[in-house]
Every structure is written in structure tokens, then in C-alpha cells.
Amino acid sequence: MRTTQELLQALNSEQQEAVTAVDGPVLVVAGPGSGKTRVLTHRIAYLIAEGYAHPHQILAVTFTNKAAREMRERLAQLLDPRVAEHVMAGTFHGICARILRVEYAALGYPSFVIYDDEDQLALVRHVLEELNLDPKRFSPRAILARISAAKNQQISPASYPVESYFDEVVARVYPHYEQRLERANALDFDDLLTKTLALFDEFPEVLQRYQDRWRYIHVDEYQDTNHLQYLLVRALARGHRNLFVVGDPDQSIYGWRHADIHNILNFKRDYPDAREIHLSMNYRSTATIVRAADHVIRANRLRIQRTLRTLNDTGLPITLWACADDLEEAMRVVEEIRILVARGLRQYRDFAILYRTNAQSQPLEQALVQAGIPYQLIGGLRFYERREIKDALALLRILINPADDVSLRRVIENTPLGNGIGKQTWRSLERVAAQHAMPIGLLLRDHHLACCELTGRTRQRLAILADHLQRWQTLSCELSASALFARMLDEAGLSALYREARDPEDIDRWENLTQLASLLQQYDHLPADQGIPLFLDEAALVTDADLLNDERNHVTLITFHAAKGLEFPVVFLVGIEEGLVPHSRSIENEAELEEERRLFYVGLTRAKEQVYISFANRRLRWGTSSWSVRSRFLDDIPDELLEYGGKPKRRSFPEHSLEQRSRLHHTPTPTVRLRKGMRVFHKTFGDGIVVDVHDLPGDQEVAVAFKRHGTKRLLVSLANLTVE
DNA sequence: AGCGCTCAGCTTTTT
């Protein structure tokens, strides 16, 4: 346990001022790299060390679960780990889920599941189906976005304003969507916030309990809070009025998710007695990077005017690369990494490659694989979004919550257990369910479907399904979560489907299911019916950034958005082109354009020592090549901070023009022809076994099951495999 | 009901 002296010694005067501003509302405007996380953790430690509060009277809201975990780890270092664990730290969504779990149980409400994005989308599709609306004319995505926006403004289905024909469609879908959520005991992401607010509204004594408990409330990344989160904070902070928010309006990049930059800009209006403290000294980046970032952001109008300062050295100029196409861009990035590592100047873990859209990772990945450089990809297809994982989770979800019809349908459509139950059957089930105003799952479980017009065989299949559901539910009181899960996988036919499969993708799927099972084991100390809901909450709320691995030595591939809050010695900002940064969807609108600029600013300021910026004149998009020009944002970086990189020299791997690229596969390779069962070695992935071979003219495409990295599909001509 | 083929839309960013 540190003494107060020691805690404060590690801080500059601005930071000390923030840490010791104990009472009342405090706004900390913290520029990038100004030690904002440090201030937050040290302040919490200070409050505890000085006896202002017990750990469990402190609330800390962070943007990601990872940030919450790191905060707890740092507190554990500053204080005693057993003390630190009592601080409530988490995301808004996570904290609301926990509050609702506890309070709903106390009120005798039924348990709930959290519908993620994909579930929500499926639900919208089901509603469209029911209303006989064409999902091609009315994009489920767009409808869902409108519904979410409405929820964020607390507009009820009944009062949805109609100004266009599309609004009319939304207005029809929205009430059904809400009804179905309710019928399924399901909450979507927005509901976690709205239902918590509603709970506080309806039961003031519950709110008061939390107000009393949390004497000190901290909100990180306050610039990215939305209206509902703002209301939650306001409600909770009304108790002791000790609200400490930290943020940077210049780093507000989640407007599209209804984040409202005005929450931070108007903080002083909401809390007139608030102290405002600016942390403007940057400790992270070289003076060059700080100056460049400052010039970029200065062009924005919607901001608090200020200048970033640093005492760091000038450092290296920013390298700017004009590339012919996206392949050359990827090649240059990879070549640069290779050289710097080869010279012993850097390690792989020092590098991050940042891009605007997930799709851009593809050529970069390919180049990294070719060069044998290990990397980790953040974003893209996430573990919990994989098909087989969602199917397995659907099984667990209907076990915990038989009313969950979206999951039931998923099980019917995607597991052998649902064979013989098709669309027609589902439609008639829906009709019966609507008549009884009951979820299908409950009707099914309690065998109330005898009445409907189903033929003998279909009815039999449904009865088998219902029996399974009932038996699993009985078993949930007897078996551990993971034992029950294994049994469900067997009996639903998923094990048989994947375990003995030869298709490498299925082998992959089975591995993922095994991994899911081992994650579930962490909850085995609880009875299955308690452990599984907690596990499911986590599955719905963790993000990829939470899984980011700092220990292993590899290059990080990540979007600008996901990189917020992180830092790396060397950062590559790729695809800095009109249409990408700023994105074409934002170019029309001034406010959105400013957000794009902030995004670029966030990217720049992730770098500690070195920045490379690249753009390409031609880029593959949707399989066809299109022209692009450098981003307008580059014009804001003073020339003296830039260094134009020359043409790349031909090195380890050739530069392929678009025409050459299609011919690439035909290049004959003098290697051994691979056959199934051969043991091979790959520079990045290590040992593996060939599980599938596809002969191409002059080449082979093989699937290799690697011991440590799962199954990958590789082209022999590119992958540089050695046969053992 | 299930399989396989075709075609369209997709990609902004994510709790």
C-alpha cells in the first residue's frame, strides 16, 4: 500500500490538482498521452488511502471491459489487491446488466438475455416477415439503426414521429420489435441503459440505494457518452455530487453510436460549480507527432481551443508514402517492419497498423503472412460472433430462458435437432404463439402445441425437441455448466456435425466449440443455472479490444476506432485517402467531417516515436479497383514535419501490378507436391498437418491444421511451407 | 423439407 506522498509524487502539478480535487463535480479535459488513466487510478487510490471512501463506495465507468480490468490491475498495484477488487469498475452496459440482474431478481422479475447486434437484426427480420414487408426494400440494418436512435432519445414506439414513408415502416416495426423482445425476456444493448433508467424511475428507493452507495463516481472517455448514459450519470451523481469525468472532446469518435460530444462540452452548464482541469502536457509522443496532431485538430470548429504541449524530443519526421495501389502499400509497411526488426531496432510488438475499415486488413494480412511476420488482428469476425459459437450459445440461452424465440429459431435452423422443422412449421408456430400471446419456446416446452394444424411427423420432431429442452433444464440443477454444455452439444448433434468432420473449416469450428467449453469451465464453481447467465452476459458484452494480447510479440492490426486509448512505439496509418479518411459517408456533413478529423487525430496520437502515413492511388474495393486521392487532412500537417518516402526497392517479395496479380497463381513453384496427412512447418504458424489439398494450375491450395493456430487455407506458392 | 445454384448487397466505425 502506497502512502499518499508516494501516490502524489508520481504526478505533475496538473495531475496532482485533478487527483486531490475530491469534493463536488470535476471535469478533466485530458489531451492524448497526458496521463489520464494515471490520474484516474491515482485518484481512486488517493480517495481510499486518505479514507474518503471505502473501495465499494467507488464507481468507475470505462469505455471497454479491458480498460476496467487494467484499472483494477493498476489499483491492485497501488493498493492491496483485496482492496482493489471492491471498486466497481466496468462499462455502462456491463454495470447496468449487473444492476438489472440483481434488482430484477429481487423484484421477482424473470431472468433476461442480452441480444447482441446480430440477434437484434434477426429479430427485425422476423418482424418484417410477420408484417409481410420486403427486407430488400427496407433494410433491416437501417430500421434497427432508427429504432436504436429512437431508444436513445427515449422515444416510445407509440410516439415515433413519421415524416417519410420509411418512417412509417419503422413506426410499424418498432412496436412489434419491442413486444417480441419483451415476450422473449430479452434486452438489446440500448435496453440495458433504458431499463436501468426506468427501474430508477419506478423504484426511487432502488436508485437511492445506489446513490448512497457510490459516494465517488468516475467516468472515463466522457466525450463518448450518449444521452442515456448522461442521464444515468446524472441520476447516480445526484446523491453525493462527487462526479469526476475525464475526457477529450477532440477524441470524440462515436457520434454514429449516438455519443454526444455536448455532454462534455456542456459539463460546466450542467454542473456550474464544477472545477475544470486541463491536462495538456503530452508524455507519450515526440514533439513532431504532437505538433502534427495539433495542426490537424486545430482545423475543427466544435472544440475547446487549446494547444498540446510536450517536453519530448523532436524525434523523427513523419514518413509519407504515396503508393500505386493497396498491395504496394501493404508491401511497404511489411518491408519496413521487416527491416527495422532485422536491424534489431524494433520488435514486432512495437508496431501497429491502423486503418479505417476492417476490410482493409486483408492485403496487409496477406503481406504479413508472406513475410512470415506474426500479427494479431483486432476486430473483423469476433469469436463470439462466429456461427458455431452463436449456435452453441443459442442452446445455452434457451436453456436459461425458454422464452427466447430468436435463439430457439437459431437452434431449429442450425442444429440437427431442428431437422424436419422448416419455415412452414415455424410460421404456424408463430400463429399459435400470437393467439396465446406466448413465446413459442414456452408453448413448445409445455407441449401446448397439440392443438395446431401439424402433420404427424413434424409434430413428432417438435416433441423430440421439446423433450430435450425439458431434460436439459432438469439437468441444469444437477450438472456443472460445462458438463451440461458438452451433453447439449452431443444431443443437439453439433458434436457429430463437427468433431468427425474432414472439412478444415469444420475442424476449426470444433476447435472453437472446445474453446468455448473451456471458457465456460470458469463458471463451474456455480450451479449451472447461475453460472450460465453470467457467462452469457460476458459473451454478449466483451469486445475484441478486450481480448487484445500485449504479452506476445506480434504486430497489431486494428481500426482507428478500436485503437482509441492504446499506444504503440511505431504506428502506420494506412489508406489516408478521400473516401476512407474521411469516409465517403461523412464527407457531405460538416459535423461528421469533424468527427473524421478527430478520428485521424486519434490515430496520429497513438504513436510514441514514429508515424508512417500512406495512401494509394488505386485500391481494390468490392473486388474491383477504384481510384483514390490523398486525404485533405494531410494538407493540415506542416511540410517540415513530413518526409516523403521514395519508391520502394524490390526486396524479398515482388510488387505485383493488378494485371500480374491474377497471373500470380500460375507461377510454377519448384516445391514438392503436397498431399493430405503431410507434416509441414510454417514460419508464423509453426507445425501443422495438411488436411485438404486443392490442385490449381501450377499451384496448390492447401488447408493446414496448425497445432497452435487452428486451420488455415494457404497457397503453396506464397506460404513458404517446408515439409518435415 | 432439403439441396444447390444465382444474385445482390456489402463495408464505416462497435457497446
Next chain:
DNA sequence: GCTGAGCGCT
């Protein structure tokens, strides 16, 4: 270029 939804055939 890929995926997933829809359609038509068995």
C-alpha cells in the same frame, strides 16, 4: 470478392 438470402428443383 464474399456471404447470405431466395428461388427452383427433387
